Amino acid sequence: MAALQQYRGYLRRVCQRRPALDAQEPLEDRRLAPTTGSLRIPCRTKTLRPVCARHGADPGRGSRLARFVKIQIVTPSPRGSRGGNRVTALRWASQWRSLGHKPRVREKIDGESCDVLVALHARKSSAAITASRRDAPSRPIILVLTGTDIYEDLGSSKEVLRSLDLADRIVVLQDAALDELPKALRAKTAVIWQSARAPKGNVQLDKQHFAVLVIAHLRPIKDPLLAARAARRLPASSTVRVQLVGRAMDPDLGDEARQEEACNPRFVWLGPKRYAETQALLQASRVLVLSSYNEGGPAVISEAVAAGVPILSTRMPASLALLGEAYTGFFECGDEAALAALMERSETEPEFLASLHEQTISRRELVSPETERMSLRRLLAHRKP
DSSP: OHHHHHHHHHHHHHHHHOOOGGGSOOOOOGGGSOOOSOOOOOOSSSSOOSSOGGGTSOTTTTTTSOOOOEEEEEOSSOTTOOSHHHHHHHHHHHHHHHTTOEEEEESSOOSSOOSEEEEEOTTTTHHHHHHHHHHOTTSOEEEEOOHHIIIIITTTOHHHHHHHHHOSEEEESSGGGGGGSOHHHHTTEEEOOOOOOOOOSOOOOOSSSEEEEEEOOSOGGGOTTHHHHHHTTSOTTOOEEEEEEOOOSSHHHHHHHHHHHHHOTTEEEEEOOOHHHHHHHHHTOSEEEEOOSOOSSOHHHHHHHHHTOOEEEEOOHHHHHHHOTTOSOEEOTTOHHHHHHHHHHHHHOHHHHHHHHHHHHTTGGGGOHHHHHHHHHHHHHTOOO
C-alpha cells in the first residue's frame, strides 16, 4: 500500500504543476501545419513516393515495381522484454514486413540508413529523435505516444515537448488520448488501435474455480493487487480465484504480492509468463480485470476482446475509448467494493456475464490485425487512418 499511496501523491503533484498546454504560444515549426499532404517517404527505387505503388498508390503509375520502405523502429524496451512498447514494436514490424517493407527494431539509432524513423515513447526516445532530425533533416519521424507520455510527462517534460515538435507524425493508441494533446498537434496525429488475433483451439475452463485474471507488471499505476483485495470481500460461497501475471518492477509491490498470496487463499501470483502461456491463461479465465489508473492504449484489452473474455476495467480514458462509455463492466479507480460487486455479479448472474461477453466481442473488428495493417499502411502514406 505504501507504493500506491506514494503514486497517488505523485499524481496530485503532477496535476498541480501541469501547465495549460493549449494556452502556450504555438511552436514555430512548419511541421505543425495540418497534414493534408504526404510524408514523402521514399521507396527504394529512383523516384520519391509517399508509399509503394504496390501497397496503395496509383496502380497506373508503376504498380508492377517491387518498392519498399526501410523503417527503423526505436523502442526503449530491451530485446527479450515483454513490456508493452517492445510488443507493439515487434507486432508493427511484422505488419509492415507483410506489406513488403523492411523494418528493424532497435533500442537506439544504429547508424544504418533508413527512410523513416518510428520512435516509441517521446521522453525515452528523445535522444534518438533529436539525433535523427540533426543527422537526416529530411527523414520523416513518426512518434508513438505511450501512457506515460500522455498522462504524466506531457505537461512537465521538455524532452516530450521537443519530441512532439520534431515529429512529422504522431500516433496515439486510443481516441481519448487526442483530448490530452494541444490543439496545434492534433492535425498531425493518427489513432491506431492495438490489434490481437483470436486464439486457436479450445481451452478447458477451470470447473473448480471462477477464474479471474490480471495481466500487469507490478507498478503502482497498474494497482495490480486491487482484484486480490476485492476477492477478500466476496462471500464464503464464492469460488473466485484471482491469478496475477506480471513481473515485480516495483520491489515494494513484489513484497506486497507475496504477503497477499500468503494470507489470501483466493489469490495466486504467477510471476512473468511467456506470451503463449499468458494467452492460454486468458482463454481459461472467466473474466479479465484491468485495474490501472491510466494507460496509453492497453494491449490487454485487445487480447481479451480477441479471445472473447469479458473485461472488468477501471473507468479510465483508454478503457472508455476502447470499450465504449456504455460498457457495463466499469468501476472507479481503486474502488475495491465496486470491483468485488462486479466480480460477484459475473460469478452468480449468467445473464450479466453473457452481456459482458457480447459487449466485448462487439469490438473485435476494431482490434483485428487487418484493421491495424491498413492503418499502418496509410500511416506511411500520411493519410488519415
